[in-house]
Amino acid sequence: MTALDTRRRRTPAVTQTRWVGDASCAEVDPELFFEPGIAAEREAKEVCAGCLMRQACLESALALPIVSDFGVRGGLSVKERRRLRRGQPVPVISPSMARVLASRDLVEARVAAGVPLKMVARELGVGRETLRSARAMWAAQDKAVAA
Structure with missing residues (x-):
């Protein structure tokens, strides 16, 4: 059993990817969500903004170990998710x-x-x-x- 297999078994059911096929990002190049820079982050967040699976994606991202948490997920950047984990306010988009x-x-x-x-x-x-x-x-x- 690899470390990856162990991590998968220990993560909550919400991290399972049944919702991924219905997410807005399924139609977009996945590299967009992991590219550095403000423009790429903005573009990734725009894809997330209208996604019906945004909450499931965010819950999945928050369930990840911090060391493997990167990119835009659930409409939030790594920095925003860290703020959320610490209980600090994160800007909300209506x-x-x-x-x-x-x-x-x-x-x-x-x-x-x-x-x-x-x-x-x-x-x-x-x-x-x-x-x-x-x-x-x-x-x-x-x-x-x-x-």
């Missing part, structure tokens, strides 16, 4: 913000086509302020990546 974050390409295309923010927000079923906040966050992240 369902409406998650919808916007998962639709960045659509939002940017619609805005570039001259569609008013009010209409884009209505199409996504969110408020204009949520859309403005997401766009401001994207601009700040893009600026940080460029620096």
